[in-house]
Each structure stands twice: as structure tokens, then as C-alpha cells.
Amino acid sequence: xxxxxxxxxxxxxxxxxxSPGLSPHLQRLEDEAIHILREVVAEFRRPVMLYSVGxxxxxxxxxxxxxxxxxxxxxxxxHIASGWDFRALIxxxxxxxxxxxxxxxxxxxxxxxxxxxxPFETETGEYSRLTLTEALKEALDVHGFDxxxxxxxxxxxxxxxxxxxxxHRSAGHVWDPRNQRPELWRLFNTRLATGxxxxxxPLSNWTELDVWxxxxxxxxxxxxxxxxxxxxxxxxxxxxxxxxxxRMRFLEGETTxxxxxxxxxxxxxxxxxxxxxxxxxxxxxxxxxxxxxxxERQGRLVDGAxxxxxxxxxxxxxx
Amino acid sequence: xxxxxxxxxxxALPLALRSELRFLTCGSVDDGKSTLIGRLIxxxxxxxxxxxxSLRDDSRRFGTTEDEFDFALLLDGLEAxxxxxxxxxxxxxxxxxxxxxxxxxxxPGHQQYTRNMATxxxxxxxxxxxxxxxxxxxxxxxxxxxxxxxxxxxHVVLAVNKIDLVEFSETRxxxxxxxxxxxxxxxxxxxxxxxxxxxxxxxxxxxxxERTPWYAGPALLAHLEAVETDLDAxxxxxxxxxxxxxxxxxxxxxxxxxxxxxxxxxxxxIVVSGSGRTSTVARIVSFDGDLPSxxxxxxxTLTLADEVDVIRGDVLADPRHRPVVARRxxxxxxxMDEAAATPGKRFLLKIGTATVxxxxxxxxxxxxxxxxxxxPAASLVLNAIGRVEIEAAQTVAFDAYAENRQTGAxxxxxxxxxxxxxxxxxxxxxxxxxNVHRHAETITPALRAEAMAQSPLxxxxxxLPGSGKSTIANIVESKLAALGRRTMLLDGDxxxxxxxxxxxxxxxxxxxxxxxxxxxxxxxxxxxxxxxxALVSPFRADRARAAALLSKGRFLxxxxxxxxxxxxxRDPKGLYEKAERGKxxxxxxxxxxxxxxxxxxxxxxxxxxxxxxxxxxxVELVIASSSSQ
Numbered sequence: 008x009x010x011x012x013x014x015x016x017x018x019x020x021x022x023x024x025x026s027p028g029l030s031p032h033l034q035r036l037e038d039e040a041i042h043i044l045r046e047v048v049a050e051f052r053r054p055v056m057l058y059s060v061g062x063x064x065x066x067x068x069x070x071x072x073x074x075x076x077x078x079x080x081x082x083x084x085x086h087i088a089s090g091w092d093f094r095a096l097i098x099x100x101x102x103x104x105x106x107x108x109x110x111x112x113x114x115x116x117x118x119x120x121x122x123x124x125x126p127f128e129t130e131t132g133e134y135s136r137l138t139l140t141e142a143l144k145e146a147l148d149v150h151g152f153d154x155x156x157x158x159x160x161x162x163x164x165x166x167x168x169x170x171x172x173x174x175h176r177s178a179g180h181v182w183d184p185r186n187q188r189p190e191l192w193r194l195f196n197t198r199l200a201t202g203x204x205x206x207x208x209p210l211s212n213w214t215e216l217d218v219w220x221x222x223x224x225x226x227x228x229x230x231x232x233x234x235x236x237x238x239x240x241x242x243x244x245x246x247x248x249x250x251x252x253x254r255m256r257f258l259e260g261e262t263t264x265x266x267x268x269x270x271x272x273x274x275x276x277x278x279x280x281x282x283x284x285x286x287x288x289x290x291x292x293x294x295x296x297x298x299x300x301x302x303e304r305q306g307r308l309v310d311g312a313x314x315x316x317x318x319x320x321x322x323x324x325x326x
Numbered sequence: 327x328x329x330x331x332x333x334x335x336x337x338a339l340p341l342a343l344r345s346e347l348r349f350l351t352c353g354s355v356d357d358g359k360s361t362l363i364g365r366l367i368x369x370x371x372x373x374x375x376x377x378x379x380s381l382r383d384d385s386r387r388f389g390t391t392e393d394e395f396d397f398a399l400l401l402d403g404l405e406a407x408x409x410x411x412x413x414x415x416x417x418x419x420x421x422x423x424x425x426x427x428x429x430x431x432x433x434p435g436h437q438q439y440t441r442n443m444a445t446x447x448x449x450x451x452x453x454x455x456x457x458x459x460x461x462x463x464x465x466x467x468x469x470x471x472x473x474x475x476x477x478x479x480x481h482v483v484l485a486v487n488k489i490d491l492v493e494f495s496e497t498r499x500x501x502x503x504x505x506x507x508x509x510x511x512x513x514x515x516x517x518x519x520x521x522x523x524x525x526x527x528x529x530x531x532x533x534x535x536e537r538t539p540w541y542a543g544p545a546l547l548a549h550l551e552a553v554e555t556d557l558d559a560x561x562x563x564x565x566x567x568x569x570x571x572x573x574x575x576x577x578x579x580x581x582x583x584x585x586x587x588x589x590x591x592x593x594x595x596i597v598v599s600g601s602g603r604t605s606t607v608a609r610i611v612s613f614d615g616d617l618p619s620x621x622x623x624x625x626x627t628l629t630l631a632d633e634v635d636v637i638r639g640d641v642l643a644d645p646r647h648r649p650v651v652a653r654r655x656x657x658x659x660x661x662m663d664e665a666a667a668t669p670g671k672r673f674l675l676k677i678g679t680a681t682v683x684x685x686x687x688x689x690x691x692x693x694x695x696x697x698x699x700x701x702p703a704a705s706l707v708l709n710a711i712g713r714v715e716i717e718a719a720q721t722v723a724f725d726a727y728a729e730n731r732q733t734g735a736x737x738x739x740x741x742x743x744x745x746x747x748x749x750x751x752x753x754x755x756x757x758x759x760x761n762v763h764r765h766a767e768t769i770t771p772a773l774r775a776e777a778m779a780q781s782p783l784x785x786x787x788x789x790l791p792g793s794g795k796s797t798i799a800n801i802v803e804s805k806l807a808a809l810g811r812r813t814m815l816l817d818g819d820x821x822x823x824x825x826x827x828x829x830x831x832x833x834x835x836x837x838x839x840x841x842x843x844x845x846x847x848x849x850x851x852x853x854x855x856x857x858x859x860a861l862v863s864p865f866r867a868d869r870a871r872a873a874a875l876l877s878k879g880r881f882l883x884x885x886x887x888x889x890x891x892x893x894x895x896r897d898p899k900g901l902y903e904k905a906e907r908g909k910x911x912x913x914x915x916x917x918x919x920x921x922x923x924x925x926x927x928x929x930x931x932x933x934x935x936x937x938x939x940x941x942x943x944x945v946e947l948v949i950a951s952s953s954s955q
Contacts, residue, residue, distance in 0.1 A: 032346040032427040034624075041625035042569070042584045049570045049638055049679070073613035074582075074625070078574035161418045168417040184415075188746045189441055189662055191448040192735045193584070194676050198744040212429055214420045224342075 033221050037070065040209035042193060043172060044074040044156070047207050048081055050197040051154040054207075055147070058084040058111070060092075060100045061273045062229050063158030063210060066218055069227045070209065071156075072107065083110040085146055085155075089138040090120055091275035093251050099230045114146035126277040127256045138275070144180045147204065154197075154205040162214045172211045178202030216296055223289045233292065235269040235284040246280030344422070347550060348429040350446045350479070352470040353456025358487045362456065362525035363432055367421040369532040370428075370547060416446045425551045440473060440709035444660040444749050447477035448735070451555035454483045454546075459492045459522070462502050465696050468509055472695035475513035476658060476711065476751070478731045481555050482510070484520040485546065489538065490527055496540040512698060517553070521546050558731070559622040563647035564588035564596070565725070565733045567678035568640045572627050580611055580627040581636055583679065586732035588644065590628065591619035598634055599641040599651055599723035605632040639680030641723040641733065649723040649733060652757040656690070658727075660711050663740060663747035667706035667714070669867030673747060677736035680722050684738070685874060687715035688837060688867045702833075706748075715756060717871060727751035771852040778812050778854035781952035784847045784876055785944065786859045788869060788923065789886030790915040791901050792893035794932045794940070798886060799860035801941035806856060806948065814850045816843055818861035819899075831912040837868050844872025851876060856948065864914045866921045882947060885926040886940075890915050892933060 029037060047054050056071060058064050071080040086100055104111040116124075119137040126134055147155060161167050171187050173195045179202075188196050199205060210218070222229060240247040241261050249270075250263055255277065268281035269292070286292045353359040419430040431446030433439070447453065453474040457467050474482065484506050492498045503520040510518060521530055522538050523546060529535035532547050544552070565586040572580040590596075594607045610617040611627040620626045628642065636642070643649050661667050667686055675684035691700040692712040706712045716738075727734030738748040775782050785802065787795040796817055803815045818839070822829070826842055829835040840863045850857035863869050873881040893915065894902040904910040905917070914920050923929075928947050930940040 030342045030344045032344045035346050038584060038623055038625040045569045045582055045625070046679075075572065076613040076627070077578055077580075077611065078572055162420045168419065169415045187415075189416075189445040189749070191445055191737055191746070191749045192732065194735060194737045196676070196737060196739050196744070196746045198674070198739055200744055212418065212420070214422070214427075216422070217427070 029221070029224055033217060033224060036210075036213055036217055037073075037221070039212065040070050041074040043195075043207060043209040044071060046193075046195055046197070047154050047156065047205075048075070050195075051205070053150070053152050054082045054154040054156065055112075055150065055152040056080070056082055056084050056156040057143075057158070058086050058100070059158065059273075060086065060096045060103075060230060061158070062218055062222060062233055063160065065227050065229050066210065066213075066221055067156060067158050068103065068107070068109075069225060079108060083112050083150075085112045085114060085150075085152075087139055087142045087146065088113050088115045089142075089275045090115060091126055091138075091254075091277060093230070093232055093249075093273060093276045095232050096230050096273055099228070103228070112146070112150070114142055114149075116142035116145065126275050131278065134278075147180065152204070153199060154207055156207050156209060158210055159208045160210050160213050160215070160218075170208065170211065172208055173197065174206040174208065175199075176204045176206060180204060182206075216293070219289065219293050219296060223293060229289075230273060232270045232273060234288060235267050235286045235291070237265050238268050238281065239263045240266050240268060240281055247282070249276055249279070249281055251276040344425060344427055346427045346429065347452065347553070347555065348431070348450050349452040349454060349550065350431045350433060350443075350450035350474070351454045351456065352433055352443055352446075352474070353454075353466075353485075353487075357456040357458050358525045359456050360432070362454075362485065362487065362523075362531070363419055363430055365525045365528060365531050366428075366430075366547065367419060369528065370421045370423050416442045423547070423551055428550065440469075440660060440711070441662040443470065443473050444477055444662075447474055447479055448749065450477075450479055452481040452483065452550075452553060453479045454485050456485045456487050457502060457506075459486050459488045459495075459498055459502065463505050463509065467506075469695045471506075471510055471513060472693070472698060473660075473711070475510075475515065476660075476693075478727060478751070480514070480516040480558075481553055482515050482518045483546065483549065484518060485525075486520060486522045487525050489522040489529060490524040494522070494529075494535075494537045496538075499538075499541075519544070519549055521549070559587045560589065562587035562622075562725075562730050563644040564590050564594070564642070565649060565678075565730065566590060566596075566628065566642040567680075567733070568636055568638055568642060569679045570638060571636065578629070579633075580609075580629045581642065582625075582627045583642075584625045585620050585622050586641075586678070587622050587730050589619055589621045590626075590642075592616075595645050596630070596642045597645040597648055598636055599643060599649055600637070600639070600721070601635060602651075603632075603634045604645055605630040605634050607631075639678070639682075639722075641678055643723070649725050650755045651721050651723050652755040653719075653721050654687070654715060654717045654757050655724065655755045656713060656715050656753040657736070657750045658693070658711065658753060659706060659714055659738070659751075660749045661706040661708060661747070662749065663743075663745055664708055665740070665743075665747075666708070667710075667712075667748065668704075669865070670870035672741055674739040674741060675716065675718055675722070675736055676739060677722050677724055677752075678733055681739075682722060683719040683741075685717050685870065686738075686867075687717050687871055688865070689714050713753065715867075716750070717874065724752050724755075726754055728753075771854070774852065774854040780811055780854065780856065782851040782854050782880065783856045783948060783951055784851050784859060784872075784881045785856065785884065785948060786847070786861070786863070786869065786872065786882060787884050787886050787944075788861065788863045789888060790890060790893045790920055791862055791913065792896050792898055793886045793888035794896075794930075794937060795860040795862075795886045797898075797937045798930065798940045798944065799858050801937060802944045802948075803858055805941060805945045806858075809945075809949075811856055811948075812854065813856045813858060816847055816850070816857055816859045816861070818843065818859075818863075821846075833865075833918070836862075836864060836914075836918075840865070840868035840872060844868075844875055847872065848875040851880065856952075862914050862920070864918060864920045866923070869923070879951065882927045882951060883923050883925075884928045884930065884944060884947075885923045886930050886932060887922070888932045 075081060116138055124137050159167055171190050175188060176182055239250045241263055247268055269284040270279060270281050286295045351359050351363055417432045419432055421428050431450055433443045433446040455467060455470055486499055486502050499522045522541055523530040529537055530545050534543050534545050566583050567586055568581045569583040572582050590607055592607055592610060597604045607628055608631045609629045610620050641649055669686055669689055671686045673684050675682050689703055690713040692703040692710050693700050703712055725733045734752040736750040737746050740747045787799055789795050799815055803813050806813050826839050829839050843861055847857040847859050897903055901910055901913055905913040912918050
């Protein structure tokens with residue numbers, strides 16, 4: 008077992024300091040998410056859970072195991088693989104699938120890969136559209152899923168603040184912000200016309216802090232990359248890029264160095280900035296978060312300088 | 327700064343005890359609503375660096391204030407809206423202190439967006455109503471307070487903003503506070519706290535301001551941290567709408583759902599709303615082990631001691647305090663669709679976890695939210711609020727919304743566009759026999775019809791008084807009898823001498839009259855007869871309700887179309903003459919409206935037809951309808 012995994016395991020054993028059980032706030036968020044998960048299973052023909060293996064996905068997987076207990080989650084888990092995922096993430100994914108007996112589906116945009124699309128040469132927005140958005144739409148169509156759970160939270164970014172919990176997509180996965188249904192009480196309108204689909208976000212009302220405190224309280228296994236460890240990185244444009252495998256392309260004058268870093272989000276490794284951190288366990292991450300002066304998506308180069316880029320991506324069919 | 331605002335750093339203890347409050351903010355852009363939310367978020371938590379950088383960029387591009395940071399720009403989400411400079415949808419914001427996590431539903435103030443306010447209010451426990459200290463209460467404030475109250479929010483903060491712009495005047499503040507208290511008296515609010523503040527400068531937001539020494543507190547944030555709001559759901563009787571039947575194998579059979587109200591404990595008796603069967607709770611199953619009990623809000627899985635049929639849509643309830651089980655109920659609607667609501671329109675009704683077909687019955691009235699008065703109405707347009715009757719295709723379980731916000735709420739889904747057309751709140755059942763369950767019959771209507779060797783029908787003649795309904799109906803019955811058909815004539819005037827002798831002629835009396843005749847006609851048809859009804863039945867919704875009692879094609883609506891001048895001239899019963907002399911009130915066509923059928927099976931223009939000819943047309947239709955079965 009490599010040291011980061013051991014650290015993650017150790018961290019996952021951490022129990023909350025106070026009385027057992029969740030705070031009233033986390034309990035409410037958990038109950039709400041479970042209600043949403045069950046509502047989808049009861050009302051849709053063929054749901055799927057998008058499983059990106061990140062921390063939000065880890066929480067979603069945990070909630071799915073809780074919601075249908077003693078039954079197993081009655082839907083498959085879909086991972087959109089870009090081909091540039093961190094190795095540790097793929098390992099974690101396969102371990103979870105085996106451990107919990109999940110029906111795991113992996114889908115990639117093979118056409119784009121064959122065409123030589125890669126995170127170094129392809130323009131970033133185009134790269135993400137092809138490897139994530141297009142792959143996702145393709146996978147949903149191929150399997151005929153009518154509802155897909157995503158881990159999106161309203162606190163992540165301005166464009167998400169008005170997103171519905173049940174986000175309606177017309178044929179072709181088109182998201183029209185002007186034509187979303189009002190959501191009242193716990194009464195979700197789940198009706199779909201032919202060709203329409205639904206994206207469902209059970210963590211809508213969670214914040215990044217909620218996700219971490221829940222991971223802590225429930226001892227949820229996470230990819231070790233979220234915890235600080237010595238890693239080989241390159242400093243590029245103010246970001247620390249991890250060198251995850253031999254495909255890294257260096258610019259002139261760039262050198263690798265070993266730094267104690269962790270990741271706040273896990274995208275394709277050449278496009279995901281690490282942050283310097285001493286948080287080697289979940290408690291440490293929460294402590295840093297409470298002290299944080301920087302909101303979460305900042306480490307993602309994809310969002311970059313473009314105002315409202317998330318809204319554009321959503322219109323294209325991204326989560 | 328009070329120390330509650332300092333993040334608890336490495337100490338996880340406060341986080342473990344943290345509660346949650348969901349609240350709504352209402353007011354217009356001009357009142358400084360977005361500025362207030364921005365101020366709350368930044369004061370409570372400290373803005374993130376990259377958000378401040380982005381805000382500074384935005385303020386230069388779109389800012390409407392002269393401040394360095396325009397807090398409002400922190401909130402507006404979508405590009406198009408930002409360019410228009412107004413917020414047009416519900417946005418959710420999050421911030422927290424050591425004591426509480428807050429979820430803010432930020433709704434726009436513009437009048438036409440009642441829909442969004444109702445949406446935000448439906449899940450909120452408290453509302454902040456913003457007023458501009460310079461302007462005081464405006465129409466919009468009253469409107470917002472009325473909607474907030476209608477949606478069942480019982481805790482209100484009246485935020486008197488821009489107090490700096492009235493020189494921190496106590497007199498001005500007290501004036502506004504008193505005006506609101508007078509207006510809000512009938513709104514059944516449990517707490518109203520008025521706070522003088524400046525969102526822009528921060529006075530009385532996070533801490534008490536020295537510039538309002540006459541105000542004893544609390545500051546807004548302190549009040550939000552302390553207010554207790556969630557008692558109602560916990561104290562109400564048990565309601566557990568079943569969401570999903572959990573059957574992983576042949577052994578286990580659990581009912582998954584969220585406790586809507588009350589508390590459930592192992593050993594508690596329960597009743598299944600649909601069937602009326604009772605049992606006791608055997609286990610409360612959760613991933614973390616069985617629980618002894620579960621309170622309102624908890625999502626759990628119950629198993630029962632007996633094998634009783636339970637499906638999604640059923641409500642498991644306290645047998646001593648059962649929910650209403652009925653098909654027809656009165657409700658307040660917030661109409662949310664571009665297409666107006668009209669009587670007879672069909673929808674899907676989602677209430678609890680049940681979804682059933684339903685029709686809109688009568689529209690009773692609309693609420694004028696500025697004056698809080700109700701006025702009669704024929705339809706509900708986008709953003710209107712009105713009282714209606716809903717008729718579901720099968721019984722559903724519910725409580726009055728005033729008693730239970732979870733089981734008294736519903737939505738109507740348009741069957742063709744699939745849009746959410748309305749938010750509804752149950753007022754009361756209008757089925758007197760709401761807890762009576764049907765008894766299965768051995769001899770069915772089909773068997774009776776077979777014995778009669780005919781297809782039963784209801785032939786419904788509607789039209790103005792004096793239009794010729796009774797005359798035509800009489801001839802129709804004679805002709806059908808001559809053809810060997812078994813018939814029954816139900817004449818409105820005759821029935822009013824017996825069955826309906828207790829009813830008046832106002833709109834309510836007329837509706838009830840029509841309802842009873844409709845039910846009797848249905849019984850006649852169930853007995854195998856061809857029932858011929860001659861009844862003014864002026865309202866479309868009432869006729870639609872009578873039609874809905876029979877299967878398709880069994881109810882023939884026939885419009886006896888006679889111009890009012892001719893009716894008045896004929897005046898066979900002297901009614902018009904009496905009305906002229908003031909001896910008859912509420913005469914249809916004269917004092918009350920008559921709503922002609924929009925899609926009658928047959929229209930009889932009596933100026934062109936003799937009564938004999940008109941009757942022949944009806945008989946032809948009856949013969950055609952009974953042979954098509």
C-alpha cells in the first residue's frame with residue numbers, strides 16, 4: 008500500500024470529536040438527498056449515477072448505498088473517462104466497484120482520442136467539450152438513460168445557483184435556463200416528453216464544507232489525491248501541475264520538483280492545479296477549508312478567465 | 327465582531343451541533359435585497375479572494391452602485407440576466423456561522439414573478455421582507471407578505487433598509503413598523519421582527535449599530551441564528567408518504583419514505599390511507615442499523631408486522647388522527663403557467679408521493695393580495711392566486727395545508743406540455759363522505775345494462791330558462807319509450823320541489839343543484855336507464871363535473887340554444903316577468919351569467935326548429951350513441 012493510500016485509510020477512521028451521529032444540518036442534507044435518490048428510482052424508467060470518483064461522487068455513492076439499504080443501489084454507475092484521469096483515481100474507482108458490487112460502466116469519446124485530441128494541444132474549452140460533454144451525451148444515448156444523477160452543488164459557481172434539483176434537458180440534452188420548471192416543496196415534476204431527459208442533483212444544497220464534514224463524519228473512502236503528500240509537480244502559469252505519467256509535455260525551461268500538495272478537485276491531471284498543503288488527513292483538509300481564502304473551482308484551468316463559462320458548458324450538455 | 331462569526335478553525339465540535347435555517351428574501355432590486363444577501367454572506371464568512379477579484383471586474387462592467395464592490399453582482403447567476411440588470415429566477419445562496427448553516431432562497435421583487443416567490447417560499451421557514459426606509463410599505467411589500475403567509479411561513483423579519491438615508495430616524499422606523507403590524511394582523515404570523523438596517527454600510531446586520539442607539543436589537547444575523555421555526559412538523563400527527571417499496575429478496579419487504587410530520591416508533595399502530603388497513607411498525611431500518619424511532623424529516627424504511635398491501639402513493643398514518651381521504655377538495659392555487667386555468671381542464675395531480683389524473687372544477691374566486699380580499703373569477707392567469715375545487719380521478723390522502731405543509735401541498739402538471747402549471751395548498755375536502763370507503767358490488771352496472779338490453783346514457787339538456795328544455799325532453803322521452811327504451815326524466819324544476827327543495831338560486835345553490843342532479847343521473851345510468859336531464863345548469867364547470875361521473879361517450883351534452891329575447895317573450899313559467907317586478911332574484915340570463923357549452927354533442931337552435939323536430943334530432947343522437955357501444 009502506497010503512503011497516500013495509508014494516509015487516506017487512516018483519515019477515514021477519524022470519528023467526529025463530539026457525540027456520534029450527524030449534526031442536525033448534515034442530517035437534514037442527508038435525508039433530503041436520500042429522498043431525491045428514491046424519488047428518481049420510483050419515477051424514472053432507467054436512471055444512472057454519474058460517478059466521477061471525486062469527493063462529491065464518493066458522497067453520492069455513499070448516499071446511494073444508504074438510500075436503498077438493504078437493497079443495493081438499483082442503478083448502474085457511469086464513469087466518463089477522458090484518458091487523462093489520475094491513475095490513483097482509476098484505482099480507487101475499481102476498488103469501490105469491486106468492494107460494493109457496483110454495476111460500473113466506463114465510457115470515453117474514442118473518436119476524439121483517435122483524432123489526437125489531448126489536453127496539451129487542443130484548446131482547453133474544446134478539449135473538455137469533446138472528452139467530457141460529448142462523451143457524456145453519447146453514453147446517455149447509447150444506454151437510453153432517462154435520468155442521470157450528478158454531484159453538482161449550487162455553491163460551486165454562480166451559474167449553478169439557480170439550477171434546479173431536477174434539471175430538465177430537452178432532446179439532444181439541451182439545457183434552457185429560461186425553460187426550467189419551478190420546484191416546490193418536495194414535489195418534483197418528473198414527467199418527460201419523448202427524447203427528454205433529466206439531470207438530478209441530490210447535493211444541490213450542500214457546500215464544499217458540508218461535503219468534507221460529511222466525509223469525515225461518515226468515514227467515506229476518498230481518492231488519496233485529496234490529501235497532501237509529496238508529489239512531482241511543474242509550476243505553470245501560477246498553477247502547480249502534477250506529473251502523473253510519462254505523457255507530460257514540458258515547456259521550455261520547465262523543471263519538475265517534489266512538493267507537498269493536494270487537490271481540491273480532480274479533473275484531467277494535466278489541467279488540474281494542485282495546492283500547497285500540509286493537510287494529510289480529512290481533519291486537516293477541513294481545517295484548511297475553514298481558513299480558505301479561495302473558492303474551489305479556482306484550481307481548474309478549464310473554467311479559466313471566461314466569465315459564465317459554466318453556463319455555456321451547461322447549455323452544451325455538461326453537468 | 328461577535329465571536330460567533332469567527333470560523334471554528336481546528337475545533338470540529340461546533341460543526342457537529344450546527345442546525346440549519348432556510349429562509350427567503352423578498353423585495354425589489356431597488357430595496358437593496360441583493361446587497362443585503364451579499365453583505366450577510368461576506369460578513370458571516372468572509373468573501374473568498376477569487377470571488378472578490380471577480381466581483382471587482384464585474385463591478386466595473388455592470389455595477390449600478392458607486393461603491394467599489396457591488397454586492398448584488400455576487401448573486402446574479404446567468405449571463406442574460408446580468409446584462410438586463412435584474413434577477414428573474416430563484417437563486418440559492420449558502421453561508422454559515424458556527425451555530426447555523428443558512429440556505430437563502432433569493433427571489434426577485436418584480437410583480438410578475440409571484441411564481442418564483444412561491445417557489446422560494448415553499449421550502450423556507452422564515453422570510454425577510456425588505457423595505458426602503460424612504461419609501462415605507464409599498465404594494466409589493468403587501469403582496470410579498472400575503473404570499474409568504476399563504477405559503478405557510480410563520481416567521482417574518484421586516485428589514486427596514488437604507489436607514490442611513492433617513493438619518494437613522496427612529497420615528498420613521500416606528501412608523502413603518504406600525505404600518506406593517508396593522509397590515510399583517512390577519513396573516514397568522516407567529517413572529518414579526520422589525521430591524522432598522524443598512525445593507526450597504528452594515529448597520530445592524532452582523533452587529534448592533536451605534537448609529538441606532540434607540541434600537542435594542544437583535545441584529546439580523548443574531549436573530550437568524552436564534553429563531554426557532556421547526557416545531558410544527560414535529561408536533562403534527564404521523565404522516566409517512568410511501569416513496570418506494572424496498573424488496574431486495576423474497577424475505578424483506580420495506581416501505582421507504584421521508585417522515586412528513588410527527589414521529590414514528592417501533593410498535594406504533596399505523597393505518598394505510600388507501601385501503602384503511604391497519605398494522606404496527608415492526609422495524610425502522612437504516613443503513614446505520616435499526617432505529618427505535620424517527621422524527622419528521624428523516625428518510626427511513628419501515629417494515630410492518632402484518633402483510634398488508636402498500637404501494638407508492640399510500641400514506642402510513644396515525645390511526646387516531648387520520649388524513650383526509652377524498653377525491654374532491656378546495657384549494658388555493660398559485661397559477662404558474664402562461665395558459666390560463668379554466669374549469670374542466672385536466673391535469674396530473676402530484677400530492678405527497680401520489681400522482682393521479684385530476685380536473686379543475688369550479689374556480690371560486692381570486693385573492694387580491696394587496697387588499698387581501700377575494701373576488702369571483704372565471705379563470706386564473708399567470709401569477710394569479712385563487713381558490714378552486716380539484717377533482718381527482720381517484721381518492722388521495724391529504725391534510726389541510728394550514729395544518730401540515732408537507733401533506734397539504736400539491737402541484738398540477740399540464741398533461742400536454744408537462745410543465746408545472748400550479749402550486750396548490752389544500753383548504754379542505756368538499757366530499758362530506760370523505761372517510762367512507764366504497765363497497766364492492768356483485769351486480770355491476772354492466773350486468774344491469776345487459777338485463778335492460780340497452781346502453782345506458784345521460785342526455786343532458788342545458789339552456790336558459792324558457793329555452794324549451796322541458797318541452798323537448800318530454801317529447802324525447804315519449805319517442806324513446808315508443809321505441810322500447812327504458813328511460814327516466816329528471817326535470818330541474820320538479821327536482822327542486824323534492825330532492826333539492828333546500829337549495830337557493832345563488833351561484834353556490836345552483837352548483838349544488840347541478841351536482842345532485844348529476845349524481846342522480848349517474849345512478850339512473852348505473853341502474854341501466856337512459857336518463858334525460860332538463861336543467862338550466864348555467865356553469866361549465868358544474869356540467870363538466872357531471873360529465874366526469876360517466877365514462878366517455880355516455881354523457882351527451884345538448885345545448886338548447888334560444889336567444890334571451892325569445893325566452894323572455896315565451897316566458898312559459900312567468901319567471902322573466904316576475905324578475906322584472908323584482909319578485910324573482912338571480913334569474914339566469916338576466917341577473918346571473920349563462921356559460922354556453924363549448925363542445926356540445928348537439929346544438930338545438932329552437933328559432934329554426936319546432937320542438938318536435940328538435941326532439942327527433944336528440945332521439946337520432948341517442949340511437950346512434952347506444953348502437954356505437
